[in-house]
Amino acid sequence: MTIQQPRTRIQKKNRWTILDAALDVFSDNGFRGATLDQIAASAGLSKPNVLYYFSSKEAIYTALLSGLLETWLDPLRAIDPEGDAVDEILAYVRRKLDMSREFPRESRLFANEIVQGAPHIIDQIEGPLKDLVDGTCALLRRWMNSGDLAPFDPYHLIFSIWATTQHYADFNVQVAGILQTDQDTQFGTAADFLDEFYRRALTPVSG
Amino acid sequence: MTIQQPRTRIQKKNRWTILDAALDVFSDNGFRGATLDQIAASAGLSKPNVLYYFSSKEAIYTALLSGLLETWLDPLRAIDPEGDAVDEILAYVRRKLDMSREFPRESRLFANEIVQGAPHIIDQIEGPLKDLVDGTCALLRRWMNSGDLAPFDPYHLIFSIWATTQHYADFNVQVAGILQTDQDTQFGTAADFLDEFYRRALTPVSG
Amino acid sequence: MTIQQPRTRIQKKNRWTILDAALDVFSDNGFRGATLDQIAASAGLSKPNVLYYFSSKEAIYTALLSGLLETWLDPLRAIDPEGDAVDEILAYVRRKLDMSREFPRESRLFANEIVQGAPHIIDQIEGPLKDLVDGTCALLRRWMNSGDLAPFDPYHLIFSIWATTQHYADFNVQVAGILQTDQDTQFGTAADFLDEFYRRALTPVSG
Amino acid sequence: MTIQQPRTRIQKKNRWTILDAALDVFSDNGFRGATLDQIAASAGLSKPNVLYYFSSKEAIYTALLSGLLETWLDPLRAIDPEGDAVDEILAYVRRKLDMSREFPRESRLFANEIVQGAPHIIDQIEGPLKDLVDGTCALLRRWMNSGDLAPFDPYHLIFSIWATTQHYADFNVQVAGILQTDQDTQFGTAADFLDEFYRRALTPVSG
DNA sequence: GATGAATGAGTCTTCATTCAT
DNA sequence: CATGAATGAAGACTCATTCAT
Numbered sequence: 001m002t003i004q005q006p007r008t009r010i011q012k013k014n015r016w017t018i019l020d021a022a023l024d025v026f027s028d029n030g031f032r033g034a035t036l037d038q039i040a041a042s043a044g045l046s047k048p049n050v051l052y053y054f055s056s057k058e059a060i061y062t063a064l065l066s067g068l069l070e071t072w073l074d075p076l077r078a079i080d081p082e083g084d085a086v087d088e089i090l091a092y093v094r095r096k097l098d099m100s101r102e103f104p105r106e107s108r109l110f111a112n113e114i115v116q117g118a119p120h121i122i123d124q125i126e127g128p129l130k131d132l133v134d135g136t137c138a139l140l141r142r143w144m145n146s147g148d149l150a151p152f153d154p155y156h157l158i159f160s161i162w163a164t165t166q167h168y169a170d171f172n173v174q175v176a177g178i179l180q181t182d183q184d185t186q187f188g189t190a191a192d193f194l195d196e197f198y199r200r201a202l203t204p205v206s207g
Numbered sequence: 208m209t210i211q212q213p214r215t216r217i218q219k220k221n222r223w224t225i226l227d228a229a230l231d232v233f234s235d236n237g238f239r240g241a242t243l244d245q246i247a248a249s250a251g252l253s254k255p256n257v258l259y260y261f262s263s264k265e266a267i268y269t270a271l272l273s274g275l276l277e278t279w280l281d282p283l284r285a286i287d288p289e290g291d292a293v294d295e296i297l298a299y300v301r302r303k304l305d306m307s308r309e310f311p312r313e314s315r316l317f318a319n320e321i322v323q324g325a326p327h328i329i330d331q332i333e334g335p336l337k338d339l340v341d342g343t344c345a346l347l348r349r350w351m352n353s354g355d356l357a358p359f360d361p362y363h364l365i366f367s368i369w370a371t372t373q374h375y376a377d378f379n380v381q382v383a384g385i386l387q388t389d390q391d392t393q394f395g396t397a398a399d400f401l402d403e404f405y406r407r408a409l410t411p412v413s414g
Numbered sequence: 415m416t417i418q419q420p421r422t423r424i425q426k427k428n429r430w431t432i433l434d435a436a437l438d439v440f441s442d443n444g445f446r447g448a449t450l451d452q453i454a455a456s457a458g459l460s461k462p463n464v465l466y467y468f469s470s471k472e473a474i475y476t477a478l479l480s481g482l483l484e485t486w487l488d489p490l491r492a493i494d495p496e497g498d499a500v501d502e503i504l505a506y507v508r509r510k511l512d513m514s515r516e517f518p519r520e521s522r523l524f525a526n527e528i529v530q531g532a533p534h535i536i537d538q539i540e541g542p543l544k545d546l547v548d549g550t551c552a553l554l555r556r557w558m559n560s561g562d563l564a565p566f567d568p569y570h571l572i573f574s575i576w577a578t579t580q581h582y583a584d585f586n587v588q589v590a591g592i593l594q595t596d597q598d599t600q601f602g603t604a605a606d607f608l609d610e611f612y613r614r615a616l617t618p619v620s621g
Numbered sequence: 622m623t624i625q626q627p628r629t630r631i632q633k634k635n636r637w638t639i640l641d642a643a644l645d646v647f648s649d650n651g652f653r654g655a656t657l658d659q660i661a662a663s664a665g666l667s668k669p670n671v672l673y674y675f676s677s678k679e680a681i682y683t684a685l686l687s688g689l690l691e692t693w694l695d696p697l698r699a700i701d702p703e704g705d706a707v708d709e710i711l712a713y714v715r716r717k718l719d720m721s722r723e724f725p726r727e728s729r730l731f732a733n734e735i736v737q738g739a740p741h742i743i744d745q746i747e748g749p750l751k752d753l754v755d756g757t758c759a760l761l762r763r764w765m766n767s768g769d770l771a772p773f774d775p776y777h778l779i780f781s782i783w784a785t786t787q788h789y790a791d792f793n794v795q796v797a798g799i800l801q802t803d804q805d806t807q808f809g810t811a812a813d814f815l816d817e818f819y820r821r822a823l824t825p826v827s828g
Numbered sequence: 829g830a831t832g833a834a835t836g837a838g839t840c841t842t843c844a845t846t847c848a849t
Numbered sequence: 850c851a852t853g854a855a856t857g858a859a860g861a862c863t864c865a866t867t868c869a870t
Contacts, residue, residue, distance in 0.1 A: 032240030046831050108322050115318045118380045125384040133385050156400035163374035164367045173325045177332040178340050193363035201408040447653035525736045529729050532794045539798040547799050570814035577788035578781045587739045591746040592754050607777035615822040667852050
C-alpha cells in the first residue's frame with residue numbers, strides 16, 4: 001500500500017529525501033543504470049521503505065521528471081513581453097545558463113531521458129511544453145516583425161538557446177576535459193561568450 | 208577464445224553486423240539499458256555467437272565508440288586554414304548538422320556516454336580531442352586577430368557549434384514534438400537558421 | 415546488499431545451514447566443480463537467498479576455509495611440552511586420526527584446495543601455519559636432544575603424521591575399495607597400526 | 622567420427638601431445654576446473670581437432686587416468702619376493718618418493734580424482750589395484766611371519782607408504798610453504814627421513 | 829512506519845560439443 | 850586432418866519487488 005499524498009511531516013521529509021537521492025543516482029546512471037539499492041543507500045533508508053513511499057522504481061523516476069519539468073520551464077515564462085526584446089532574450093540565456101550551473105543533475109536527468117526517446121515525458125513535451133514554446137515564439141515573431149529583434153525562425157532560436165546553455169551541464173565532462181579549468185571559470189567565460197554572441201546575432205540592424 | 212583481428216570475409220561481415228545492431232541498441236538504451244539479447248536478436252545471431260566475435264558487452268561498446276570517434280571529428284579537421292574564415296566555419300556548421308541528420312544513432316551514442324560521465328572515452332577526450340580542438344582554436348584566434356572573424360572565445364564558439372548541431376540528433380524527440388514536422392523540414396529549417404545565425408554573429412564589422 | 419555480520423537468530427541459522435551444505439558440495443566436487451544450485455538445494459534455500467547471506471560463491475568457500483583452519487590446527491596446539499614425548503605424539507596422531515573420522519568433509523575440502531595449489535589459503539599456510547609448525551618443531555627437537563624421542567627431522571615427522579592420518583579421510587574410497595570393510599573397522603585397524611608404528615619408530619633406544 | 626586406434630605417426634604424436642597437455646591442465650585444475658580451450662591451447666591444436674582424437678573431454682581424462690594407473694603401480698610390482706624384506710620395502714619407499722618428484726602432475730591427477738570419490742576409476746581400484754595390493758600384502762605377511770619384518774597390518778603399512786610419499790607431490794605447496802626451501806632440498810631431506818623412519822619401524826627386533 | 833528475509837525473472841558469460849567446409 | 854563458425858545448456862550474479870512481522 002503505497003502512500004499517494006504525503007500527509008505527515010515525516011512523510012514529506014522522506015519523500016523529499018528519496019527524490020533528492022534518486023536525482024543523484026538517476027542523473028549519474030540513467031534510468032536502467034540506477035538501482036533501488038543505490039537510491040535507498042543514498043537516501044539512508046531501507047529498500048522496502050523506499051517502496052513504501054513510491055510504488056516502484058519507475059514511480060520515483062516519473063515523480064522526479066514531472067516535478068522538475070515545471071521548474072525547468074520557469075525561465076521561459078519569465079520573459080517579459082513588455083521588456084526590451086534583446087535584453088529579455090539575453091536575460092533568458094543567462095537564466096538558463098545559471099540553471100545549468102546550479103542544477104546540473106536535473107539537466108542531465110532530462111538529457112538522459114530525451115536522448116533515449118523521452119518515453120516517460122513525451123506527452124508533456126507534445127502538450128504543455130509545446131504550448132508554452134508556441135506562445136513564446138509568437139511573442140518573438142512579434143518582436144521580429146516590429147524590428148526589435150533580428151529576424152530568425154523563433155523555434156530554432158529557442159532550440160539554440162537550450163542547446164548552448166544546457167551543453168555546459170550535460171556535456172560537462174567534455175567541456176572540462178578540453179578547457180582544463182575549474183567550474184567557475186568555465187561558466188564565467190561561457191556567460192561572457194553567450195552574452196556577446198547572442199547580442200551580435202539578435203540585435204537588429206539599425207536604420 | 209574471442210576473435211581478435213577479423214581475418215575472413217564472414218568475420219568482417221559479422222563483426223560489422225554486430226556493431227551496426229549494437230549501435231541501434233546502445234544509442235536507444237545506453238550502455239546499461241542495452242542487453243546482449245537485444246543486440247543478438249537485432250543482428251540475427253545467437254548470443255554466444257555475438258560473444259564469439261566480441262569478448263564482452265563492454266568490448267562491443269568500446270569498439271563502437273573508438274571506431275566512431277575518428278569519423279566524428281573529421282569535420283573539424285576539414286576546416287581549411289587557407290579558406291575564408293566565415294565561410295569555413297559556416298561550412299563546418301553545415302557538415303556537423305549533416306552528420307546529425309545522417310548519423311543520429313552515433314550522435315546519441317556519444318551523448319549518452321558523455322552525459323553519464325564519459326567513463327569509456329574520458330582519455331580520448333582529454334588527449335586527442337583536446338589536442339585537435341586546441342589546434343583549431345589557435346587557427347580561429349589568428350582569424351580573429353587578423354579581422355577575418357568577429358572576436359569570441361574560440362573554445363566556447365566550438366562548443367556552441369557542437370551543441371546547436373548535435374541537438375537535432377540528440378534531442379530529436381523534443382524537436383519533433385514541438386515542431387510537429389517531418390525530419391526533412393526540421394533539418395532544412397535548422398540549416399537555414401544556423402547559417403544565418405552564425406553568419407550574423409561571426410561576420411566582422413567592416414572597418 | 416549482502417549480510418556482513420550475522421545479527422539475528424535466523425541469520426545465524428541460515429549462514430550455518432549454508433556453510434554446512436557448502437561443505438558437502440565443495441568437499442565432493444572441489445571449488446570449480448561445485449555449483450550454487452547444488453549448495454542452495456542442499457541448504458533448502460533459493461539461490462538468490464544464498465547470495466543474500468554470502469556475496470558470492472567464492473565468499474562461501476573462503477568463509478568455510480578460514481573458519482575451519484583454526485579447528486584444523488587445534489590438535490597440534492594441544493601437544494603438551496610438559497608431557498612424555500612419545501605419549502604426546504602418539505596422542506597427537508590419535509587426535510588427527512579422530513578428526514579424519516569425524517570430519518572427513520573438512521579434510522577433503524583442504525585436500526582439494528591444497529592439491530590445486532592452495533590459491534585461497536596460501537597466505538595462511540606461509541604465515542600462521544608455518545609459525546605454529548616452527549614452534550612445534552622446536553619442541554620436538556628439544557625432546558630429541560634430551561633423548562626423549564628418537565632423532566628425526568621434525569618437519570618431516572609432522573608431515574608424515576598429517577599424511578598418514580588424513581589419508582583415511584582424503585583417500586577414503588581407495589582405502590575402502592581395497593579393505594572392503596566398514597568405516598569403523600577401517601579406522602579401528604588404522605588406529606592400531608599407527609599407534610604401534612609410531613611407537614616403534616619414535617621410542618628412543620634405551621641405554 | 623573420433624578415431625579409436627591411432628594408426629599413423631602423426632596420429633600417435635597428436636594423441637600424445639594432447640594427453641601431455643591435458644595432464645598439465647587437469648592436474649592443476651581438476652576435471653571440472655579444466656577446459657578444452659586450455660588443453661587445446663596448451664597442445665597447440667584447435668579445439669575441434671582435439672575432439673577429433675578424443676570423443677569428449679571426459680574421454681581425454683579417462684584415457685589419461687587408465688594409461689597412468691599402470692605406470693603408477695609399477696613400483697609395487699617391482700618388490701622382489703626373493704630379496705631382503707626391509708631392503709625391499711625401503712627401496713619401494715624410495716621409488717615411490719622418486720615418482721612423486723618426477724611425476725608430480727600424475728600424482729596430483731590421481732589425488733584429485735580420488736579425493737572427489739574416484740568416479741572414473743573406482744572399478745580399477747576395486748579390481749586390479751585391490752588384487753595387486755592383496756598379493757603384496759600376502760608377501761608382507763609371509764615376511765612378518767618368518768621374522769624378516771616387524772609385524773604390522775600390511776594393508777595399513779602400504780597405505781602409510783602411499784600417504785607419506787605422495788604427500789610431497791600432492792601437498793607440495795604446503796610443504797614448500799612451511800619448509801621454505803627448494804624442491805631438491807625438500808625431497809632430499811624427505812628421502813633421508815623416510816629411509817630412517819621406515820628402517821626403524823620395520824626392522825624386526827633381533828632375537 | 830519500518831525492515832529483515834526471500835525470490836522470479838533476468839543478464840552476462842562460459843563451455844563442451846557440433847556443423848560445415 | 851584440420852579449423853572457423855555456431856550454439857544449447859548451464860552457471861554466477863543482479864535487481865525490482867513482495868512477504869511477514
